[in-house]
Amino acid sequence: MFQEKYQQIERMLRACTGEEDVLLTTGGDHADLASTVAFKLAKREKRAPAMIAADIAGKLSENPDLGDIQVEATGPYVNFRFGPSLLSEAVREAVRPGYGSLPHRSGRVVLEHTSANPNGPLHVGHIRNTVIGDTLARAFRKAGYPLEVQYYLNDMGRQIAIVSWGFDHLGLAREEGEKEDHYVARVYIAANRELQKDPEITKEIDHLMQKVERGDAETVAKFRKAVSLCAEGIKATLAGLNAHHDRFVWESDFVRIGDVDRIMERVRRLSQAHEDETLWVDLTEQGFEKKYILRRSDGTSVYSTRDLAYHTWKGRNYDRMIDVLGADHKLIGAQLQATLKLLGEQPPEIVFFEFVSLPEGSMSTRAGKFVSADALMEEVTAKAFDEVTVRRPELPLEERRSIANSVAIAAIRYDIVKVSPEKSTVFNWKEALDFERQSGPYIQYAHARACSILEKAGEFEQVYRYETEHEIALARHLARFPAAIEQTIEELRPHLLASYARELADLFNAFYHYDPVLKSEGETRSSRLTLVDAVRNTLKESLEILGIDALRSM
RNA sequence: GGGCUUGUGGCCUAGUCCGGACAUGGCGUCAGCCUCCUAAGCUGAAUGUCGGGGGUUCGAAUCCCCCCAAGCCCGCCA
Structure with a gap:
Protein backbone atom coordinates (compact mmCIF):
# COMPACT_ATOMS: atom_id res chain seq x y z
CA MET A 1 0.00 0.00 0.00
CA PHE A 2 2.71 2.44 1.09
CA GLN A 3 4.83 1.80 -1.97
CA GLU A 4 1.93 2.15 -4.39
CA LYS A 5 0.94 5.44 -2.80
CA TYR A 6 4.52 6.65 -2.95
CA GLN A 7 4.66 5.95 -6.67
CA GLN A 8 1.25 7.45 -7.27
CA ILE A 9 2.10 10.69 -5.50
CA GLU A 10 5.43 10.82 -7.25
CA ARG A 11 3.66 10.54 -10.63
CA MET A 12 1.19 13.24 -9.69
CA LEU A 13 3.93 15.59 -8.56
CA ARG A 14 5.82 14.99 -11.77
CA ALA A 15 2.77 15.80 -13.83
CA CYS A 16 2.06 18.86 -11.75
CA THR A 17 5.57 20.34 -11.68
CA GLY A 18 7.19 19.03 -14.82
CA GLU A 19 10.18 18.00 -12.73
CA GLU A 20 11.60 14.53 -13.14
CA ASP A 21 12.90 14.25 -9.56
CA VAL A 22 10.19 15.56 -7.27
CA VAL A 37 10.39 20.20 -4.80
CA ALA A 38 9.26 23.78 -4.19
CA PHE A 39 12.83 24.77 -3.28
CA LYS A 40 14.00 23.48 -6.60
CA LEU A 41 11.27 25.26 -8.54
CA ALA A 42 11.87 28.50 -6.71
CA LYS A 43 15.01 29.19 -8.66
CA ARG A 44 13.42 28.48 -12.03
CA GLU A 45 10.22 30.36 -11.35
CA LYS A 46 11.84 33.08 -9.27
CA ARG A 47 9.12 32.86 -6.69
CA ALA A 48 9.12 32.08 -2.99
CA PRO A 49 9.17 28.31 -2.25
CA ALA A 50 6.24 28.66 0.15
CA MET A 51 4.05 30.14 -2.57
CA ILE A 52 4.99 27.39 -4.99
CA ALA A 53 4.30 24.75 -2.38
CA ALA A 54 0.90 26.28 -1.72
CA ASP A 55 0.13 26.25 -5.45
CA ILE A 56 1.12 22.60 -5.78
CA ALA A 57 -0.92 21.62 -2.75
CA GLY A 58 -3.87 23.56 -4.10
CA LYS A 59 -3.71 21.94 -7.50
CA LEU A 60 -3.24 18.42 -6.17
CA SER A 61 -5.99 18.66 -3.60
CA GLU A 62 -8.47 19.18 -6.42
CA ASN A 63 -7.34 15.95 -8.05
CA PRO A 64 -9.81 13.16 -7.26
CA ASP A 65 -7.09 10.53 -7.80
CA LEU A 66 -5.62 11.54 -4.48
CA GLY A 67 -8.54 9.88 -2.76
CA ASP A 68 -7.98 9.63 0.96
CA ILE A 69 -4.65 11.40 1.00
CA GLN A 70 -4.63 14.88 2.44
CA VAL A 71 -2.21 17.31 0.89
CA GLU A 72 -1.11 20.48 2.56
CA ALA A 73 1.62 23.03 2.18
CA THR A 74 3.50 23.76 5.39
CA GLY A 75 5.80 26.58 4.47
CA PRO A 76 7.90 25.37 1.55
CA TYR A 77 7.04 21.71 2.15
CA VAL A 78 4.28 19.83 0.41
CA ASN A 79 3.00 17.29 2.91
CA PHE A 80 0.87 14.24 2.26
CA ARG A 81 -0.98 12.44 4.98
CA PHE A 82 -2.82 9.16 4.64
CA GLY A 83 -6.44 9.41 5.66
CA PRO A 84 -8.60 6.95 7.62
CA SER A 85 -9.42 4.64 4.74
CA LEU A 86 -5.77 4.16 3.87
CA LEU A 87 -4.90 3.50 7.49
CA SER A 88 -7.66 0.90 7.59
CA GLU A 89 -6.27 -0.67 4.47
CA ALA A 90 -2.80 -0.79 6.00
CA VAL A 91 -4.04 -2.58 9.11
CA ARG A 92 -6.19 -4.90 7.00
CA GLU A 93 -3.03 -5.97 5.15
CA ALA A 94 -0.99 -6.20 8.33
CA VAL A 95 -3.24 -8.75 10.03
CA ARG A 96 -2.84 -11.23 7.19
CA PRO A 97 -0.48 -14.13 7.89
CA GLY A 98 2.81 -13.66 6.10
CA TYR A 99 2.41 -9.88 5.89
CA GLY A 100 5.37 -8.27 4.17
CA SER A 101 6.06 -11.13 1.78
CA LEU A 102 6.66 -9.70 -1.63
CA PRO A 103 5.58 -11.39 -4.87
CA HIS A 104 7.79 -14.22 -6.09
CA ARG A 105 10.66 -13.04 -8.27
CA SER A 106 12.83 -14.92 -10.65
CA GLY A 107 16.60 -14.77 -10.46
CA ARG A 108 18.40 -17.26 -8.27
CA VAL A 109 20.49 -15.63 -5.60
CA VAL A 110 23.46 -17.23 -3.89
CA LEU A 111 24.53 -15.67 -0.63
CA GLU A 112 27.78 -16.63 1.04
CA HIS A 113 28.34 -15.77 4.64
CA THR A 114 30.44 -16.65 7.70
CA SER A 115 32.92 -18.91 5.84
CA ALA A 116 35.33 -18.69 8.75
CA ASN A 117 38.43 -20.84 8.57
CA PRO A 118 37.82 -24.21 10.20
CA ASN A 119 40.72 -23.90 12.59
CA GLY A 120 38.69 -23.02 15.65
CA PRO A 121 35.32 -21.96 16.93
CA LEU A 122 33.41 -18.96 15.68
CA HIS A 123 34.13 -15.92 17.79
CA VAL A 124 32.20 -12.71 18.33
CA GLY A 125 33.78 -11.19 15.22
CA HIS A 126 32.74 -14.07 12.95
CA ILE A 127 29.17 -14.01 14.10
CA ARG A 128 28.78 -10.43 12.96
CA ASN A 129 29.21 -11.96 9.53
CA THR A 130 26.75 -14.72 10.41
CA VAL A 131 24.07 -12.39 11.70
CA ILE A 132 24.34 -9.93 8.82
CA GLY A 133 24.34 -12.76 6.30
CA ASP A 134 21.55 -14.77 7.82
CA THR A 135 19.35 -11.71 8.24
CA LEU A 136 19.93 -10.71 4.62
CA ALA A 137 19.13 -14.26 3.55
CA ARG A 138 15.85 -14.18 5.43
CA ALA A 139 15.04 -10.78 3.96
CA PHE A 140 15.70 -12.03 0.44
CA ARG A 141 13.43 -15.01 0.94
CA LYS A 142 10.75 -12.78 2.41
CA ALA A 143 11.14 -10.52 -0.61
CA GLY A 144 10.32 -13.41 -2.90
CA TYR A 145 13.74 -14.48 -4.16
CA PRO A 146 14.83 -18.09 -4.60
CA LEU A 147 17.96 -18.21 -2.53
CA GLU A 148 20.75 -20.56 -1.59
CA VAL A 149 23.01 -19.83 1.35
CA GLN A 150 26.54 -21.18 1.23
CA TYR A 151 29.44 -21.58 3.62
CA TYR A 152 32.74 -21.71 1.78
CA LEU A 153 34.92 -24.07 3.74
CA ASN A 154 38.60 -23.22 3.39
CA ASP A 155 39.88 -26.74 3.84
CA MET A 156 43.30 -26.49 2.23
CA GLY A 157 44.83 -23.35 3.60
CA ARG A 158 47.97 -22.98 5.60
CA GLN A 159 45.98 -22.91 8.84
CA ILE A 160 44.58 -26.33 8.12
CA ALA A 161 48.03 -27.66 7.34
CA ILE A 162 49.13 -26.39 10.72
CA VAL A 163 46.16 -28.03 12.44
CA SER A 164 46.85 -31.29 10.64
CA TRP A 165 50.51 -31.14 11.58
CA GLY A 166 49.47 -30.53 15.18
CA PHE A 167 47.24 -33.57 15.22
CA ASP A 168 50.10 -35.69 13.93
CA HIS A 169 52.85 -34.42 16.18
CA LEU A 170 51.47 -33.09 19.42
CA GLY A 171 49.35 -35.97 20.64
CA LEU A 172 46.74 -33.71 22.22
CA ALA A 173 43.67 -35.71 23.17
CA ARG A 174 40.20 -34.28 23.11
CA GLU A 175 39.02 -33.50 26.60
CA GLU A 176 35.86 -34.76 28.19
CA GLY A 177 32.93 -32.76 26.82
CA GLU A 178 35.18 -30.53 24.73
CA LYS A 179 33.42 -29.24 21.63
CA GLU A 180 35.06 -30.24 18.33
CA ASP A 181 35.92 -26.73 17.16
CA HIS A 182 37.37 -25.77 20.54
CA TYR A 183 39.52 -28.87 20.45
CA VAL A 184 40.78 -27.99 16.98
CA ALA A 185 41.59 -24.48 18.17
CA ARG A 186 43.60 -25.91 21.06
CA VAL A 187 45.64 -28.01 18.63
CA TYR A 188 46.05 -25.04 16.28
CA ILE A 189 47.23 -22.73 19.05
CA ALA A 190 49.67 -25.34 20.35
CA ALA A 191 51.00 -26.05 16.85
CA ASN A 192 51.57 -22.37 16.28
CA ARG A 193 53.56 -22.20 19.48
CA GLU A 194 55.77 -25.02 18.23
CA LEU A 195 56.11 -23.26 14.92
CA GLN A 196 57.29 -20.18 16.68
CA LYS A 197 59.88 -22.12 18.64
CA ASP A 198 61.17 -24.07 15.65
CA PRO A 199 60.92 -22.33 12.26
CA GLU A 200 62.07 -25.54 10.57
CA ILE A 201 58.51 -26.82 10.98
CA THR A 202 57.46 -24.31 8.33
CA LYS A 203 59.07 -26.55 5.75
CA GLU A 204 56.97 -29.47 6.90
CA ILE A 205 53.86 -27.30 6.61
CA ASP A 206 54.84 -26.25 3.08
CA HIS A 207 55.35 -29.87 2.21
CA LEU A 208 51.90 -30.78 3.51
CA MET A 209 50.37 -28.07 1.36
CA GLN A 210 52.13 -29.35 -1.75
CA LYS A 211 50.93 -32.84 -1.05
CA VAL A 212 47.33 -31.79 -0.55
CA GLU A 213 47.39 -29.79 -3.77
CA ARG A 214 48.69 -32.83 -5.65
CA GLY A 215 45.88 -34.83 -4.17
CA ASP A 216 48.01 -37.09 -1.99
CA ALA A 217 45.36 -39.40 -0.56
CA GLU A 218 46.70 -39.67 2.97
CA THR A 219 47.25 -35.94 3.41
CA VAL A 220 43.89 -35.08 1.87
CA ALA A 221 42.19 -37.49 4.26
CA LYS A 222 43.95 -35.94 7.24
CA PHE A 223 43.00 -32.43 6.23
CA ARG A 224 39.46 -33.48 5.58
CA LYS A 225 39.19 -35.17 8.95
CA ALA A 226 40.44 -32.09 10.79
CA VAL A 227 38.16 -29.77 8.84
CA SER A 228 35.12 -32.01 9.27
CA LEU A 229 35.71 -32.15 12.98
CA CYS A 230 35.91 -28.40 13.28
CA ALA A 231 32.97 -27.87 10.93
CA GLU A 232 30.81 -30.04 13.21
CA GLY A 233 31.41 -27.61 16.05
CA ILE A 234 30.85 -24.59 13.83
CA LYS A 235 27.59 -26.04 12.54
CA ALA A 236 26.37 -26.54 16.10
CA THR A 237 27.15 -22.90 16.91
CA LEU A 238 25.39 -21.70 13.77
CA ALA A 239 22.34 -23.78 14.64
CA GLY A 240 22.41 -22.28 18.11
CA LEU A 241 22.31 -18.85 16.55
CA ASN A 242 19.36 -19.76 14.35
CA ALA A 243 21.50 -19.33 11.26
CA HIS A 244 21.10 -21.74 8.40
CA HIS A 245 23.31 -22.67 5.45
CA ASP A 246 21.93 -24.72 2.57
CA ARG A 247 25.30 -25.94 1.44
CA PHE A 248 28.88 -26.22 2.66
CA VAL A 249 31.18 -25.82 -0.32
CA TRP A 250 34.62 -27.36 0.09
CA GLU A 251 37.42 -25.28 -1.34
CA SER A 252 39.49 -28.34 -2.25
CA ASP A 253 36.73 -29.59 -4.54
CA PHE A 254 37.68 -26.91 -7.04
CA VAL A 255 41.21 -28.26 -7.13
CA ARG A 256 40.06 -31.87 -7.27
CA ILE A 257 37.65 -31.40 -10.19
CA GLY A 258 40.17 -29.37 -12.18
CA ASP A 259 38.46 -25.97 -12.00
CA VAL A 260 41.51 -24.41 -10.41
CA ASP A 261 43.76 -25.62 -13.24
CA ARG A 262 41.27 -24.41 -15.79
CA ILE A 263 41.00 -20.96 -14.21
CA MET A 264 44.80 -20.67 -14.08
CA GLU A 265 44.94 -21.60 -17.74
CA ARG A 266 42.41 -18.89 -18.57
CA VAL A 267 44.27 -16.36 -16.45
CA ARG A 268 47.51 -17.15 -18.33
CA ARG A 269 45.87 -16.09 -21.56
CA LEU A 270 44.93 -12.65 -20.19
CA SER A 271 47.02 -9.83 -21.58
CA GLN A 272 47.49 -8.63 -18.00
CA ALA A 273 48.96 -11.97 -16.95
CA HIS A 274 52.65 -12.45 -16.27
CA GLU A 275 54.51 -15.67 -15.78
CA ASP A 276 57.89 -15.84 -14.18
CA GLU A 277 58.47 -18.31 -11.38
CA THR A 278 54.93 -17.39 -10.31
CA LEU A 279 51.77 -16.60 -12.21
CA TRP A 280 50.42 -13.16 -11.45
CA VAL A 281 48.02 -10.60 -12.87
CA ASP A 282 48.89 -6.95 -13.30
CA LEU A 283 45.88 -4.99 -12.11
CA THR A 284 47.44 -1.53 -12.25
CA GLU A 285 44.92 -0.51 -14.91
CA GLN A 286 42.22 -1.41 -12.42
CA GLY A 287 43.88 0.68 -9.74
CA PHE A 288 45.76 -1.98 -7.78
CA GLU A 289 49.46 -1.54 -7.14
CA LYS A 290 50.49 -4.98 -6.07
CA LYS A 291 50.91 -8.16 -8.03
CA TYR A 292 47.89 -10.42 -7.79
CA ILE A 293 49.62 -13.77 -7.44
CA LEU A 294 47.68 -16.86 -8.44
CA ARG A 295 50.33 -19.57 -8.53
CA ARG A 296 53.25 -20.02 -6.17
CA SER A 297 56.72 -20.83 -7.42
CA ASP A 298 56.24 -24.38 -6.17
CA GLY A 299 53.26 -24.65 -8.49
CA THR A 300 50.54 -24.61 -5.84
CA SER A 301 47.48 -22.39 -6.01
CA VAL A 302 46.67 -19.72 -3.47
CA TYR A 303 43.41 -18.83 -1.79
CA SER A 304 42.65 -16.22 -4.46
CA THR A 305 42.98 -18.75 -7.26
CA ARG A 306 40.51 -21.12 -5.65
CA ASP A 307 38.23 -18.21 -4.88
CA LEU A 308 38.24 -17.29 -8.58
CA ALA A 309 37.22 -20.83 -9.42
CA TYR A 310 34.51 -20.80 -6.76
CA HIS A 311 33.04 -17.51 -7.99
CA THR A 312 33.20 -18.57 -11.61
CA TRP A 313 31.17 -21.62 -10.66
CA LYS A 314 28.69 -19.52 -8.70
CA GLY A 315 28.37 -17.00 -11.50
CA ARG A 316 27.35 -19.73 -13.90
CA ASN A 317 24.82 -21.33 -11.60
CA TYR A 318 23.15 -18.32 -10.07
CA ASP A 319 21.88 -15.02 -11.37
CA ARG A 320 23.14 -12.99 -8.49
CA MET A 321 26.01 -13.52 -6.07
CA ILE A 322 26.34 -11.82 -2.71
CA ASP A 323 29.26 -12.32 -0.34
CA VAL A 324 29.39 -11.09 3.23
CA LEU A 325 33.02 -10.41 4.11
CA GLY A 326 35.03 -8.73 6.83
CA ALA A 327 36.66 -5.42 6.03
CA ASP A 328 40.06 -7.11 5.98
CA HIS A 329 38.95 -8.67 2.68
CA LYS A 330 38.30 -5.35 0.97
CA LEU A 331 41.42 -5.36 -1.14
CA ILE A 332 41.35 -9.03 -2.03
CA GLY A 333 37.61 -8.76 -2.73
CA ALA A 334 38.10 -5.87 -5.12
CA GLN A 335 40.94 -7.74 -6.84
CA LEU A 336 38.70 -10.76 -7.19
CA GLN A 337 35.96 -8.65 -8.74
CA ALA A 338 38.40 -6.99 -11.12
CA THR A 339 39.93 -10.27 -12.24
CA LEU A 340 36.55 -11.91 -12.77
CA LYS A 341 35.61 -8.99 -15.00
CA LEU A 342 38.80 -9.42 -17.00
CA LEU A 343 37.89 -13.06 -17.45
CA GLY A 344 34.43 -12.09 -18.62
CA GLU A 345 32.81 -13.62 -15.58
CA GLN A 346 30.21 -12.12 -13.31
CA PRO A 347 31.70 -10.44 -10.20
CA PRO A 348 29.94 -10.85 -6.86
CA GLU A 349 28.31 -8.07 -4.88
CA ILE A 350 30.15 -7.82 -1.59
CA VAL A 351 28.76 -6.67 1.73
CA PHE A 352 31.60 -5.62 3.97
CA PHE A 353 31.44 -5.24 7.71
CA GLU A 354 34.05 -3.67 9.94
CA PHE A 355 35.87 -5.38 12.75
CA VAL A 356 34.74 -6.40 16.19
CA SER A 357 37.56 -6.11 18.68
CA LEU A 358 37.92 -6.75 22.38
CA PRO A 359 38.58 -3.91 24.82
CA GLU A 360 42.16 -5.22 25.08
CA GLY A 361 42.69 -5.29 21.32
CA SER A 362 41.88 -7.25 18.20
CA MET A 363 40.99 -10.93 18.32
CA SER A 364 43.24 -13.72 17.15
CA THR A 365 42.43 -17.42 16.94
CA ARG A 366 46.10 -18.24 16.60
CA ALA A 367 46.95 -16.49 19.85
CA GLY A 368 43.86 -17.86 21.55
CA LYS A 369 42.73 -14.28 22.09
CA PHE A 370 39.00 -14.28 21.42
CA VAL A 371 35.55 -14.55 22.97
CA SER A 372 33.91 -17.54 21.33
CA ALA A 373 30.32 -17.41 20.18
CA ASP A 374 29.68 -20.44 22.37
CA ALA A 375 30.94 -18.68 25.48
CA LEU A 376 28.86 -15.66 24.60
CA MET A 377 25.73 -17.75 24.15
CA GLU A 378 26.35 -19.55 27.39
CA GLU A 379 26.75 -16.36 29.41
CA VAL A 380 23.81 -14.62 27.84
CA THR A 381 21.59 -17.67 28.26
CA ALA A 382 22.50 -17.94 31.94
CA LYS A 383 21.61 -14.29 32.46
CA ALA A 384 18.37 -14.73 30.53
CA PHE A 385 17.47 -17.73 32.63
CA ASP A 386 17.94 -15.71 35.82
CA GLU A 387 15.77 -12.94 34.43
CA VAL A 388 12.99 -15.29 33.41
CA THR A 389 13.08 -16.97 36.79
CA VAL A 390 12.74 -13.65 38.58
CA ARG A 391 9.82 -12.60 36.42
CA ARG A 392 8.02 -15.89 35.97
CA PRO A 393 8.93 -18.14 38.90
CA GLU A 394 5.74 -20.13 38.41
CA LEU A 395 6.74 -21.45 34.98
CA PRO A 396 8.11 -24.99 34.76
CA LEU A 397 11.88 -25.29 34.49
CA GLU A 398 11.81 -26.53 30.90
CA GLU A 399 9.71 -23.61 29.76
CA ARG A 400 11.98 -21.14 31.50
CA ARG A 401 14.97 -22.76 29.84
CA SER A 402 13.37 -22.57 26.46
CA ILE A 403 12.42 -18.91 26.92
CA ALA A 404 15.93 -18.11 28.17
CA ASN A 405 17.40 -19.70 25.10
CA SER A 406 15.22 -17.67 22.76
CA VAL A 407 15.84 -14.49 24.70
CA ALA A 408 19.59 -15.06 24.59
CA ILE A 409 19.66 -15.52 20.83
CA ALA A 410 17.44 -12.47 20.44
CA ALA A 411 19.79 -10.40 22.57
CA ILE A 412 22.88 -11.54 20.69
CA ARG A 413 21.51 -11.26 17.19
CA TYR A 414 19.85 -7.93 17.75
CA ASP A 415 22.86 -6.45 19.49
CA ILE A 416 24.86 -7.23 16.36
CA VAL A 417 22.38 -6.47 13.61
CA LYS A 418 21.28 -3.10 14.99
CA VAL A 419 24.62 -1.47 14.21
CA SER A 420 25.55 -0.39 10.69
CA PRO A 421 28.04 -2.84 9.19
CA GLU A 422 30.55 -0.11 8.30
CA LYS A 423 31.02 0.76 11.94
CA SER A 424 33.80 -1.01 13.79
CA THR A 425 32.76 -2.06 17.27
CA VAL A 426 34.29 -3.08 20.55
CA PHE A 427 32.68 -6.10 22.14
CA ASN A 428 31.03 -5.12 25.37
CA TRP A 429 29.68 -7.65 27.89
CA LYS A 430 27.44 -5.11 29.55
CA GLU A 431 25.65 -4.33 26.31
CA ALA A 432 25.51 -7.97 25.28
CA LEU A 433 23.76 -8.78 28.56
CA ASP A 434 21.32 -5.87 28.39
CA PHE A 435 17.75 -6.96 27.70
CA GLU A 436 16.15 -3.55 27.90
CA ARG A 437 15.22 -0.98 25.27
CA GLN A 438 16.93 -1.24 21.87
CA SER A 439 17.35 -4.96 22.42
CA GLY A 440 15.97 -8.15 20.92
CA PRO A 441 14.18 -9.12 24.14
CA TYR A 442 12.52 -5.71 24.21
CA ILE A 443 10.93 -6.43 20.84
CA GLN A 444 10.06 -9.98 21.87
CA TYR A 445 8.42 -8.53 24.93
CA ALA A 446 6.22 -6.23 22.88
CA HIS A 447 5.17 -9.24 20.83
CA ALA A 448 4.42 -11.34 23.92
CA ARG A 449 2.45 -8.46 25.34
CA ALA A 450 0.32 -8.27 22.22
CA CYS A 451 -0.24 -12.03 22.38
CA SER A 452 -1.27 -11.80 25.99
CA ILE A 453 -3.86 -9.13 25.26
CA LEU A 454 -5.30 -11.12 22.38
CA GLU A 455 -5.48 -14.25 24.47
CA LYS A 456 -7.45 -12.49 27.16
CA ALA A 457 -9.73 -10.82 24.63
CA GLY A 458 -11.33 -13.93 23.19
CA GLU A 459 -13.39 -13.54 20.03
CA PHE A 460 -13.76 -10.10 18.53
CA GLU A 461 -14.98 -8.50 15.36
CA GLN A 462 -12.43 -7.05 12.91
CA VAL A 463 -12.88 -3.30 12.89
CA TYR A 464 -10.53 -0.85 11.26
CA ARG A 465 -11.12 2.59 12.65
CA TYR A 466 -8.29 4.60 14.14
CA GLU A 467 -8.51 7.97 15.80
CA THR A 468 -6.08 8.48 18.64
CA GLU A 469 -2.58 9.76 18.08
CA HIS A 470 -1.07 6.41 19.10
CA GLU A 471 -3.41 4.31 16.98
CA ILE A 472 -2.66 6.40 13.93
CA ALA A 473 1.08 6.35 14.48
CA LEU A 474 0.97 2.56 14.74
CA ALA A 475 -1.13 2.12 11.62
CA ARG A 476 1.19 4.40 9.65
CA HIS A 477 4.20 2.41 10.75
CA LEU A 478 2.58 -0.92 9.95
CA ALA A 479 2.00 0.31 6.41
CA ARG A 480 5.74 0.76 5.90
CA PHE A 481 6.80 -2.82 6.61
CA PRO A 482 6.97 -4.07 3.01
CA ALA A 483 8.89 -0.95 2.03
CA ALA A 484 11.34 -1.61 4.85
CA ILE A 485 12.00 -5.10 3.51
CA GLU A 486 12.43 -3.82 -0.01
CA GLN A 487 14.85 -1.15 1.13
CA THR A 488 16.84 -3.67 3.15
CA ILE A 489 17.50 -5.93 0.19
CA GLU A 490 18.05 -3.05 -2.19
CA GLU A 491 20.70 -1.50 0.01
CA LEU A 492 21.87 -4.79 1.53
CA ARG A 493 21.62 -3.19 4.94
CA PRO A 494 19.87 -5.47 7.42
CA HIS A 495 20.08 -3.00 10.26
CA LEU A 496 17.22 -1.10 8.62
CA LEU A 497 14.92 -3.93 9.62
CA ALA A 498 16.31 -3.92 13.12
CA SER A 499 15.34 -0.26 13.40
CA TYR A 500 11.96 -0.89 11.87
CA ALA A 501 11.09 -3.59 14.40
CA ARG A 502 12.31 -1.52 17.32
CA GLU A 503 10.28 1.48 16.24
CA LEU A 504 7.20 -0.69 15.91
CA ALA A 505 7.74 -2.01 19.44
CA ASP A 506 8.25 1.57 20.71
CA LEU A 507 5.01 2.74 19.15
CA PHE A 508 3.14 -0.27 20.44
CA ASN A 509 4.38 0.23 23.99
CA ALA A 510 3.32 3.88 23.93
CA PHE A 511 -0.10 2.89 22.58
CA TYR A 512 -0.38 0.25 25.29
CA HIS A 513 0.07 2.79 28.02
CA TYR A 514 -2.27 5.42 26.69
CA ASP A 515 -5.06 3.56 24.96
CA PRO A 516 -6.65 0.78 26.98
CA VAL A 517 -7.65 -2.17 24.85
CA LEU A 518 -9.48 -4.74 26.92
CA LYS A 519 -11.13 -2.11 29.07
CA SER A 520 -12.48 -0.12 26.16
CA GLU A 521 -15.89 -0.92 24.74
CA GLY A 522 -17.77 -1.52 21.53
CA GLU A 523 -16.14 -0.58 18.25
CA THR A 524 -13.19 1.03 19.98
CA ARG A 525 -12.39 -2.25 21.68
CA SER A 526 -12.74 -4.18 18.43
CA SER A 527 -10.66 -1.79 16.38
CA ARG A 528 -7.94 -1.68 19.02
CA LEU A 529 -7.88 -5.45 19.24
CA THR A 530 -7.59 -5.61 15.48
CA LEU A 531 -4.71 -3.18 15.69
CA VAL A 532 -3.03 -5.26 18.38
CA ASP A 533 -3.39 -8.29 16.16
CA ALA A 534 -1.82 -6.42 13.25
CA VAL A 535 1.08 -5.35 15.44
CA ARG A 536 1.46 -8.88 16.75
CA ASN A 537 1.59 -10.24 13.23
CA THR A 538 3.97 -7.59 11.91
CA LEU A 539 6.29 -7.98 14.89
CA LYS A 540 6.27 -11.72 14.36
CA GLU A 541 7.19 -11.32 10.69
CA SER A 542 9.88 -8.76 11.53
CA LEU A 543 11.39 -10.98 14.20
CA GLU A 544 11.41 -13.89 11.83
CA ILE A 545 13.54 -11.93 9.37
CA LEU A 546 15.85 -11.04 12.24
CA GLY A 547 16.12 -14.73 13.12
CA ILE A 548 14.55 -14.15 16.53
CA ASP A 549 11.82 -16.31 18.07
CA ALA A 550 8.52 -14.49 18.41
CA LEU A 551 7.67 -15.71 21.91
CA ARG A 552 4.02 -15.76 22.90
CA SER A 553 4.92 -15.64 26.56
CA MET A 554 8.05 -14.60 28.38
C1' G B 1 54.27 5.98 2.96
C1' G B 2 49.59 4.58 -0.03
C1' G B 3 44.40 2.80 0.00
C1' C B 4 39.64 1.80 2.45
C1' U B 5 36.35 2.76 6.64
C1' U B 6 34.89 5.42 10.86
C1' G B 7 34.64 10.14 14.04
C1' U B 8 27.25 12.73 16.14
C1' G B 9 25.84 15.05 24.42
C1' G B 10 29.96 11.15 29.81
C1' C B 11 29.19 6.17 26.86
C1' C B 12 26.69 3.52 22.53
C1' U B 13 23.96 4.79 18.20
C1' A B 14 20.22 6.53 13.64
C1' G B 15 20.37 9.93 9.87
C1' U B 16 25.34 10.71 5.40
C1' C B 17 24.86 7.19 -0.80
C1' C B 18 19.73 10.52 -2.80
C1' G B 19 21.47 18.33 0.92
C1' G B 20 15.92 20.87 3.36
C1' A B 21 11.15 21.48 8.66
C1' C B 22 13.42 22.08 16.02
C1' A B 23 19.90 16.06 14.67
C1' U B 24 17.27 9.73 15.98
C1' G B 25 16.98 6.63 19.87
C1' G B 26 19.21 4.13 23.94
C1' C B 27 22.72 3.61 28.35
C1' G B 28 24.09 6.41 32.49
C1' U B 29 22.27 10.82 35.81
C1' C B 30 17.96 13.29 38.11
C1' A B 31 12.38 13.34 38.99
C1' G B 32 7.90 10.49 38.50
C1' C B 33 4.43 5.93 37.17
C1' C B 34 2.77 -1.21 39.15
C1' U B 35 -5.22 -1.78 43.93
C1' C B 36 -4.93 -0.64 36.23
C1' C B 37 -4.42 -5.37 29.41
C1' U B 38 3.16 -8.82 31.37
C1' A B 39 7.45 -2.59 34.82
C1' A B 40 12.19 -7.02 29.72
C1' G B 41 7.34 -1.32 30.18
C1' C B 42 5.85 4.20 30.28
C1' U B 43 6.49 9.76 31.24
C1' G B 44 9.38 14.16 32.23
C1' A B 45 14.29 16.89 33.01
C1' A B 46 19.46 17.92 32.15
C1' U B 47 23.39 16.97 28.71
C1' G B 48 25.27 18.52 21.32
C1' U B 49 31.30 23.42 18.35
C1' C B 50 27.30 16.51 14.21
C1' G B 51 36.42 15.45 14.82
C1' G B 52 38.78 20.57 13.09
C1' G B 53 39.24 24.27 9.15
C1' G B 54 37.94 26.11 4.44
C1' G B 55 34.48 25.95 0.17
C1' U B 56 29.74 25.06 -2.87
C1' U B 57 24.43 26.31 -1.96
C1' C B 58 18.62 30.08 -0.63
C1' G B 59 19.89 25.90 2.80
C1' A B 60 25.33 21.29 4.81
C1' A B 61 25.74 16.06 9.95
C1' U B 62 24.82 15.04 4.57
C1' C B 63 28.41 17.44 -1.36
C1' C B 64 33.89 19.21 -2.52
C1' C B 65 39.06 20.33 -0.67
C1' C B 66 42.71 20.30 3.32
C1' C B 67 44.01 18.67 8.16
C1' C B 68 43.64 15.57 12.80
C1' A B 69 42.48 10.88 15.30
C1' A B 70 41.17 5.56 15.43
C1' G B 71 40.53 0.70 12.97
C1' C B 72 41.62 -2.37 8.80
C1' C B 73 44.50 -3.58 4.38
C1' C B 74 48.96 -3.15 1.32
C1' G B 75 52.05 -11.77 2.11
C1' C B 76 54.37 -16.97 -3.17
C1' C B 77 48.68 -16.31 4.48
C1' A B 78 43.58 -17.07 4.35
Missing part, protein backbone atom coordinates in the same frame (compact mmCIF):
# COMPACT_ATOMS: atom_id res chain seq x y z
CA LEU A 23 12.21 15.02 -4.06
CA LEU A 24 9.63 12.90 -2.35
CA THR A 25 10.66 11.43 0.99
CA THR A 26 9.10 10.05 4.12
CA GLY A 27 7.92 12.98 6.15
CA GLY A 28 8.75 11.94 9.69
CA ASP A 29 6.34 13.43 12.19
CA HIS A 30 5.09 15.98 9.75
CA ALA A 31 3.58 13.70 7.18
CA ASP A 32 3.55 10.25 5.64
CA LEU A 33 5.28 11.63 2.59
CA ALA A 34 6.74 15.03 1.93
CA SER A 35 8.26 16.82 -1.04
CA THR A 36 10.78 19.64 -1.08
